[in-house]
Amino acid sequence: MDYFEVFGLPRALAIDPSTLEKTFHQLSRKYHPDYFTTAPESERVQAVRMTALINDAYRTLRNPVTRVEYLLALEGFKADGSKVPQSLLMEVFEINEQLEEVRAGRASIEEIDSLRAQIREKREQFDRELQKASDEWDDLLKVGAPEPKRKEQLKKLAEILSESSYIRNLEHELDNAG
Numbered sequence: 666m667d668y669f670e671v672f673g674l675p676r677a678l679a680i681d682p683s684t685l686e687k688t689f690h691q692l693s694r695k696y697h698p699d700y701f702t703t704a705p706e707s708e709r710v711q712a713v714r715m716t717a718l719i720n721d722a723y724r725t726l727r728n729p730v731t732r733v734e735y736l737l738a739l740e741g742f743k744a745d746g747s748k749v750p751q752s753l754l755m756e757v758f759e760i761n762e763q764l765e766e767v768r769a770g771r772a773s774i775e776e777i778d779s780l781r782a783q784i785r786e787k788r789e790q791f792d793r794e795l796q797k798a799s800d801e802w803d804d805l806l807k808v809g810a811p812e813p814k815r816k817e818q819l820k821k822l823a824e825i826l827s828e829s830s831y832i833r834n835l836e837h838e839l840d841n842a843g
Contacts, residue, residue: 667739668718668735673688676740676806677802678729678800678802679803680727680732689719689723696712698713729796736802736822737819764780767842784836788829791825791828794829798825799822801818802818
């Protein structure tokens, strides 16, 4: 059973967060191990397994990025960081140099704030691209697009994730550096 199935969802990327949370709470109550204390051992074990599965599924599906990563894994795709455009690599290299200044304590607060804004802007750009590609995936599912078309869209999603991972890592590093 995959995470989408756990919540009774198609493998679509548009998920209503409040519906997901409501279903999570319903399933959590249904399979909570406390309700199975007097049940046979096999049922107690199954309740614990289902609780772990529900928690993992919820954690993965509530975040748009991990949701796409999970869908890609289900479909046999993975983000390939080796195919990043040269222009992005140059940007990442420049941001890394600025990040080194922050780590070394040689950057002013204004420079740190500027770097943080630059990275956030780039991440938000990738988030918009990922959302657009996710919507396109869902549209392909709705019309029952042929497999080659769906595979092409999954490849596009994987490329966006691969590129955005560089920026997300820089954002994380900056948050931890200062």
